Every structure is written in structure tokens, then in C-alpha cells.
Amino acid sequence: MAKQKLKIILPVLILFVAIALMLGLMKGRQPAEQREDLPVGVLVDTITAQPETLIYRIGSQGTVRPKLMTSLVSEVNGRIIEVSPNFVEGGFFAAGEVLVTVEQDDYLTAVKAAEANLARATAALQEELARVRVAEEEWASFTEGDAPELGLRRPQLARELANVRSAEADLERAARDLSRTEIRAPYAGLLQSRAVNLGQFISRGTVLGSIFGTDLAEVRLPLSDNDLAFMHLPSGEQPQFPAVELSALVAGQQQQWQGKLVRTEGVLDERSRVIYAVVQVDDPYRLQTDGQQPLRFGRFVHASIDGISSEQVIPVPRNLLRPGNQILLVNSDKQLEFRTVQVQRTDERYAYVVAGLDAGDHLAVSALPNPLAGMQVRLGRVNGEWLDSPAAAGSDMAGD
Template sequence: MISMAFKKRALLPPLIIIVAIALVVLLGMLRPQLPMRSMERPAVLVEIQEAQAEDINLLVSGQGNVMAKHTTSLVTQVSGQVIEIAPNFHNGGYFNKGDMIIKIDPQDYQVALQNAKANLAQAKAALAEESARAKVAKEEWESLQLGEIPALGLREPQVASAVAAVQSAEAAVAKAQRDLDRTVIRAPFAGLLQNKNVDLGQFVNQSNQVAQMMGTEIAEVRVPLSDRDLAYLQLPSKDQESDFPRVRLSSFVAGEKYEWQGRLVRSEGVLDSNSRVIYGVVEIKDPYNREGQTHEEILRFGRFVQLEIEGKYVENVFRVPRYALNTDGNLWLVDEERRLKRQHVEVLRAEENQVIINEGLEAGDKVVLTQLANALPSMKVRLPGDPLPQQMERPKAEQDDTAVAAKDASDEAGE
């Protein structure tokens, strides 16, 4: 009897738990279920850019080194000792057109000029004498009335020889004067001196290089242009400066960025056989500010610069960040219902950070900038500032009832 009573008491707690669970399930089945609203996928937050139509000049970028348009080597045309040099005869010295650079001892050439002039005077005297003799011979012949006068009788050969002697003497004087003038080497144009090779007291021979002169009136930059670049440029075809495309040059000087203005004046006309590009030539006036404060900073020869060339003028185009364009050449737009729309566009030009679109967009279109991994047409999105989407969940009262029932069952089992 005792064992039977003990077994009954041992089975009582499990039975209570089973009955409690059955009651909870039964109550849940008998209680009317509240209608559940379908759970919607949360709308994705995206960043957009509103498309704005623009009229712009396309820009072509390039780079190159600044160099002088005119560069020449100064060489001696006569020999002699250098007896004078200009105070600024050193590398980097500035000269104006016609300034004296060096002077060679002129004494020998002055003597040569005097001799040439003396020879010319003698030749002219001989010519005058022969001309007088010819005149006398003609008068004597005519007085004798012997008919036509022969050329030899008029001393024409002697006169011609005297004339030739005068012309030769005049040429010798001109050469002697030219040699004397060449003892002074002058600047052929305004520029700065480089590669100085002679100095005061040095003896120089004919054709010795004295220095190199680089013109400072105009600087040039050769910029390589690809076929794609040429499509966006209007290369100059006239001599009117107003038709030359404007160019902005930039570089860092002592840690600060400076800019200069120039013009694309011509192309070199042939493709480079190695790089397959054509070189355009940009000119910059007065790079060394010798005619005034033309530029904020001197543009020195040899400086490496970045260039932006003003290209063709295009109307009603749109700039969009390059990363917004999908690999298939489409953009995602957001319509009025906040849903995605795939839009095909025509790209006029792709630049480093943006694309220029000329077809497929209209002013006011909302272009998606956010990178969407699983974007689909008509997918719901929201924009910054939009309210959060309404999402349904089970009523809180139902959750509380279930939790209370489970707690009661657990308490009874513990007893």
C-alpha cells in the first residue's frame, strides 16, 4: 500500500504539467486569431542627385614641359680676343633685343676696313681715268670723221675692267665693315642667357659657341593629344588669336599652386610613330613678366605643368558621378512613388570622377548615387528625410497571454 501511494504521488507533477500544456494549447485553438498583415520588405535608404541640365565647354587635360619658343646658339663669326663682356653675361642673365653681349678686339678689323676703303678709292680713281681716256678717244675719232668708232677705240674693255675693280673694292669694303660689326655679338631677341662658354680675355676662333639664348617673349608647351581628345577639341585653323582655344596651366611653386593662361595655337600635324598621338602646341605670352605683371608668378622654362584645354561647347548635358553609372551603361532613378527605375543613358564623355550625359536624362530626374547590390526595378526605396516604413508585428496582448500561461505551467511543475 505504501509503495502504491508513493507511485501515485510521483506521477502527479508530470500529469499536472501535461494538463497545463494541453489547456494552453486548447485555449489558443479556441481563441479567435487576429488577422495578420503581410510583412513588407523594409525600404532601402538611398542617396540621390537631382539632374540639372548645363551648357558647358568640354575640357581636355594634358601635361608637358615649358620651353622657349625661340632658342638659338650664339657663335662667333670672327676670331680675336674678348675685350668686353656685358654685366649680365652669365647663366640666367636677361637681355633685350640688340643688347651687347661680348665684344672682340676690333683693331685688326678696323685696319682691314681702312685698307678696303683705300683700295676702293684707288679703283674709283682708275675708273675715272679710264672714263676720261675713253671720252678723249671718242672726240678724236669723231674729229677725223673716220666712220663708226670701234669698241677698242673707245677703250671699252679698259673701262669695263675699271668698273669691275670698283665693284670688287666696294664688296671688300662691305665685307670689312661686316667683319668689324661682327666683333660685337648682340642679342638677336629679348631673352635670357644659358650655357655660357667664353669669358673676358679669352681668345675665340670663328664659329666658337659663346652661349645659348632663350627667348622670353613667348613660351611653349607641347601637349600630347589622343584621337579621343581630338574629338572634343576644335583645333585652330586660322591666324585669328580669338579662335585659338584657351588653356589653363597649373603647377606648384614653393608649395603653392599657381595658374597661367595660354592658347592652343597649332598642332604639329603628324602622329608620333611610337605613341600614336599628335602634339598640340600651347603658347604663353611673356612667361617671365618682362613686359609687366602679366602673370601672378613667373613661368620658368623647364617647369612641368598640368593643362586644361577648352574644348567644344555642348548644350543640355548632365554631369553625374562616375560611380553612379552601372557596368551596363544604365542609371537607377527614383520615381514619384519612391520606386527604382532603370534608365539607359548615352554618355558623351567619361572623365576621371564623372560622366557627361547627353541623352536619357531630364532635368529634375532623381539619380541614385548609392551602390545597391541587389537592386531590382520597382523596388521600394526611401530618401533622406522620408518617414520610416510601417511594419506589422503580432499584437503585444497576444504575446503577453502566451507568456503568462507558460509561466503558470512552470510554477505548478515546481510544486
Template sequence: MKNAVWTKAGIPLVIVLVAIVLAVVLVKSKQPPPTEPVETKAFLVDAEPVSRTAVTFTVSSQGNVIPNHRTNLSAQVSGKVVDISDNFVAGGMFDKGEVLVTLESDDYQTEISLAEAQLAQAQAALTEEMARGEVAKTEWQSVNSGIPPELGLRKPQLAREQANVKAAQARLERARRNLQRTEIRAPYNGLVVSRDIDIGQFVGLGSTVGTLYSTDIAEIRLPVADSDMAFIDLDQGIGRKHNVLLKARVNGMSQQWRASLVRSEGVLDEASRVSYLVARLPDPYQRNSEGGQPLLRFGQFVEAEITTGKQRDLFVLPRSVLRLDQTILTVNDDNEIQIKPVEVARTNASQVFIADGLENGERVVLSAVPNPYNGMQVRLPGDEPQPPEIDEDTPDETEQVKVGG
């Protein structure tokens, strides 16, 4: 009885012991998985070879449109205003030689009559003196055979009368000019900015009657920073037609005009430290043009792009490649980073123009590289291994296979 009980109790124990032994044997006999070294790939960068390019720079500026001539029109004689042209109002247009203001002329016509009378008297006196000289000469020759003296021939008196005639002629010419000056005429084609007189008003000699602007030519005074003057060739730029593009918004619409660079003022402004260039635009009010450029009024603020034709061979790169310390990352033949200090000629919002520090064909890194250093190993997109080609006869492992009919 005891043996039977022992036998029933020992069987599970034996089974457990056998299972433990088998588990230990299996664990001991299991081979460890193979270990492969972890491959650390070099940083992937995008790099392109660069070369110098002939670049023509455009220098930006701005300024106000001003007339070529601004005149405070004055009276050359005094008198009462008796007539004013209909065009002599603020904003009125006039032509060269047009009578703008007429002054009372009665007194000046009287001056002409007096001058004519004085001239007639002087001429009569001269004729009389010439006759007396001839009489004196005849009398001298009848008495003496020698050369008569000048006083005896009344030559000094003749010279005096000749001078009187010239003086009378000058007074007559002045009187006629003064009469002409009672009509105040426009000195050029232009527009009236302001009028300072009215009918019945007395104006004195030199009094201002109004302010005029010439409309034949408009000028734009363009400030240019000293750093930008290096890109403007004044020898080629000045005198060339249409090398300045003007832009402005007029009545809510963007408009453009073609102007020409005509001169440099030649002085560096002491306050702003800029130089001033002057561009000209003919006929800004389109008075003599048919279907040409849009009207450009004086006082309009315009933006200007100056193209001078001066070319430089530079490296043109994206603005993002230039680092804060004025260096650029390049990749050498061993695919190593090289940090190159460069000379920047100019930059704008999207591009940087490199004058020196790079070589033609050198590969410049175009992508961002965190914490670069000289000798840093990198890889390029072309260095990536190509995936193995798939045999067309080999079935796609992902393809579903139908089982059964």
C-alpha cells in the same frame, strides 16, 4: 469513522478535478488572436529627374616651361677675346643688341684700310678709262662720220673698270661687317644659360661662345590624350587669350599664371599616342611688367587646365550612379526599375557626363539598389504615407497627470 476519513480524503481530489475541468473549459472557450497579413514594402530609393546641361570642359595636362628661342651663340669672325660683358655670365640678363663679347679688331681695321685703298685705285682707274673713252670718241668723230664701234670707244675697258669699282666696294663693305662682327651682340632680350669662353681665349670662325634663352615669351608643350582632344575646339581655342591656367608651387607657395593656346603640333606621337598643344606666356621673368603675374622660370614643371569654350549638352550626374557595365538605373511612371545602357562622354572623380541613353525629365536612381532588375518595384520618398495629425484638444497619452490636490 471510515466515512469521515473518506470524506477528508475526497475533498482535495474533488477540488483538483473541478480545477481541471474549469481549466479545460476556459482553454476551449478562449478565442484565438486575430491574424493580420504581413505587408512587404517595396524598396525605398532616391530618384531625381534629370535634364541636359550646357557643359564647357576643362582638359588637364602638364609640361615644362621652355623658352621661345634657344640659341648657341657663335662667332662670325675669328680673334682673341679682349672683353666680356658683366652680364655675360650664367644667369645674367641682357637686352637685345647689347655687346656680350668683344674680339680683337686690329686686323679687321687694317682690312678696312686696304679695302678703302683698293676702292680708291679702282675709282681712279675708272675715271681714267672714262677720259680715254671720251678721247677715243672725239678722235673717231674727227676722222669718220659713221657710228663708232664699241671697241673703238673703249666700252669693254670701261665696263671692266666699273666692275673693279663694284668689287672694291664689296670688299670694303665686307671688311666693315667683319669689324662690326668683332662685337658679338645679343640677338634678343634674354638670359645666359652658359658661357664657353674667357678673356684672352682665341675663338675661331663659327665657335660657340655661349647658350642663350629668350625671355620675351615662354612656351609650355602640353600632351593631350586623344580621348580628351574631342573636348578641345582648336578653331576657337587657338588664338584666344588666357584660355590656359597654369599652376605650380614656387618656393613652397602655390602660384598661377594665365597663358594662351597658340598652336597644335599636328602630329600624334607614335610612342605615347598623345597630341601636343603649345601655350605661350609673355614675359615670364617679369622684365617689362609692373605688378603682374609672378615670375615663372624656365624648366619649371606646371600643371595646366585648358578651357577652349566648346560646349556640349550633356547629362551631368554623380559618378556613383554609373554601374560597371556602363548602365544607369531609372524609375518609370509605374515606380519600376529600368536598367538603361548609356553613352559616357567623360568622367572625373565626382561626376559622369552622359551623352546618350537618357531622356529629359527621366528619373535617375541616385541611391544604391542591391541586385536590381528590370521591373523591380520600388517606392520613392514622396510615396510614404503621412502620419495622422494629432488633435490639439486630445491630451498627450504620455503626459503625466497629477492626482489629488
């Protein structure tokens, strides 16, 4: 009987003890600390706006061409008996150098014949002069008054004088033809192509080859109306010649050459609506300068032309310029702000802002998917440097 009562009382007792313990624990529990949730700002990298005084650089491109290009043409007939070692494609030669020599025998004979004709005509003139003196003396001794022209042999004298002049002209022509048997370079240059060779018979008008002058090279650069607004073009009695830097990749290395803009062609291209400016480069093959890379004809080059100068201009990376000439900033309250600016010029790298930005403004350079005006942000790197340190920025992010 006692065991049965114990079995009934023990579970009840355990239940009351458990309830008492639970109530005690509930009374001793501290309330959870209430913490206000703060908004987390996006980490944004920025650059600082810095006004500058700069000279605009106008970009263009073109192909290097020689200023002087000449086709060598024979002015005599004959067989080629000698060719200069420099009369090969790409060969360099000096001004006045003999490139091709034509057989001279017939022309030497012509010179001798012309000399003989001149001597004969000169002798005849001297003889006629003697006859004129005799006629004048006879007329003066037998007759008074003015003698007729025929009586004094004036027509005969004029004829002999004309014969002498004709013989002199023939001699000059023969000597000139003889000199033309030596085809000389009209200026220092290189041979672009040749069409004849040793032993070949050529006639008057035969093209011997094509030569380029190496003293000056030219590059035609297309310029738009917008480009012209930022340049000083050569004009007037004291023209300015803007400096031009030409560049190209040669044998895997970037090379530069200096030139100057000397003129414009003065007519807009009807199809492209651009005007062509001509840049001149002295001694492109560096024949007078050792150790420099030559600027070869036919090379395609990029050009950077010195333009006008402008003050208080802020260069902004072009990718930061948004539609409507807006730029995303981080203001003093560390909030995003859209600012409309005035752009004077743009190129492939920068937009040049002349109004709408102040010195020290922070321009957001981080890629933000959906930026909104007034969005709270945190500054990360400014001009490529962390405000404190990358670790500090990371701990800041972890704390937020």
C-alpha cells in the same frame, strides 16, 4: 488525532486555493496585440539630375618650351675683351644688346686697308675716264666713222670700274667683319647656357652659348582622336584659336596662366597614336606684367582646352556609371531602378549623359553592397541636404 487531520487537510486546502487563483488569473489575461511586421527600407542619399548647356573642357599636359631657341656662334676670330653683365645663365637681355665683344684691332686695320684700296681704285677710274674723253676727242678730230672699242679705251674703263666694285665689296666685307666683333642678341630673351668667358680666344664657328626667346612660350599637348571630336582646331582662312588654361603647383600654390591653341603638328605619332597641338603663351616670364607668377621654361603643366558646346547634357559623377552604361535611380515609388543611358563623353570626374535621364531624376549616390531592382528604400540626403533633418531621419529609422 485532530492535529494529524489538520496536517493532512491544510496542504490540500492550499493546493486548491492555488489552483483557483491560477484559473482566475488565466481567465482575466488579455490576448497579446497582433502587429504586422513591415519591411524596413535602406536609407539612400541621392542627387537630382539637372540638364545643362556646357562647354566641354579637354584635358592634357605638357612641358613649357620657348618658341625661339638659338645657339650663338662666332663669325670672326679673336680674343674676347668684354662680356655683358647679362651674359650669365638665366640673365635677361633686350633685342640688339651686345653680349660679347671680340678684339677689334685687326678688323679696324682691315677696314682702313679696304678704304685705301677703294680710294686707289676710284682714282684710277677717274684717270681712265679722262683718258677715254681724250681718246674720243682725238678720234672725232682726225677720223670719221665709228671708233673701235679699243681705240676709245672701253676695255680699260671696264677694268677700272670692276676694280672699284671689287674694292667696294672688300670694304663692305671688312666693315661687316668689324660689326661681327660685337655679338648681339637677335631678340629679347634669356641665356640658357654659356660656353665662353672673358679673355678666351675664339674662332669662326665657336659656340658661345644658347639663348631662349622670352616673348612667346609653347606647350606641346598630346590629343587623342576622341579629344579632337570635341574641339575646334585652327584651320582655314579665319581659324579659331581655342582658349587654354595652364596650371601647375608652384611653391605650394596652384597657379594659372592663359594661352591659346594656335596650331597642330598635323602628323599622328606612330607609337602613341596621338596628335600634338601647340599652345602659345605671350610674355611667359611676365616681363611686361608686374605681380604675376612667371611661367618658366621646362615647367610641367596641366592644360584645360575650351571645346565645343552642347545643350541638354546631364553631368553625372563618373563613379555612378555602372557597367553597360547603367545608372542606379530611386523612382517615384521609392524603389531602386537601373536605367541605361547614352553617354556622350567622359573625363576623370564626370560622365556626360545626353539620353536616358530626365530632369529631376534621383540618382543614388550611397554605396549599396547588393542593390536589386525594385528594392524599397528611403530618401536620406538629396543634393547634400536632409529632406527634413538628420534627427528626423534617425527617428524614422528607430520607428521602423
